[in-house]
Amino acid sequence: MARAAAPARADKPGPKWEKPDPALVARFDACLPPAPGVDRRQMFGCPCAFTGGNMFAGLHEQRLILRLPEARRRQLLAQGTATPFAPMGRAMHEYVAVADALARPQDDIAALLEEARAFAGSLPPKAAKGKGKP
16 A cells, blocks of 8 residues: 655745756766766756765765765865765765865866765665665
C-alpha cells in the first residue's frame, strides 16, 4: 500500500537559496577532474560531483563546497580560505565552503576539486539507489 504524501506546511516554508552564477557553474564544470568515475549531477538545482556514489564537491549559492579529510579542512578553516558548510544551520560533516571560488585562479579550484575527488574516492562506494519500491 502506497503512503500518502505529507501535506505541505505553510508555516514552515523551505529555504530560499540563490542560484549559482552561470560563470561559477562554468568554472566548476571546467575544473572538474577528468578522472574515470566522476559523475556530475544536479542537486537542489545546483551542480554537484560524485565518485563511487559519494559526493565530493558542489556549488551552493555562490560557494564551492568540498568534501575533504579532517586535516585539510582544518587547514583551510585556519587560513580563512573556507568556512564550515552549514546550509540549514547545522554543519555537514567532512564539508567546507569556499566563498570566493569565482575570484580564485582556475588552477587553485581544479586542485581543490582533485583533492576532494581523491578523498571521496578513498571512501567505500555507495550502492546505487533503486527507482522506488514496487
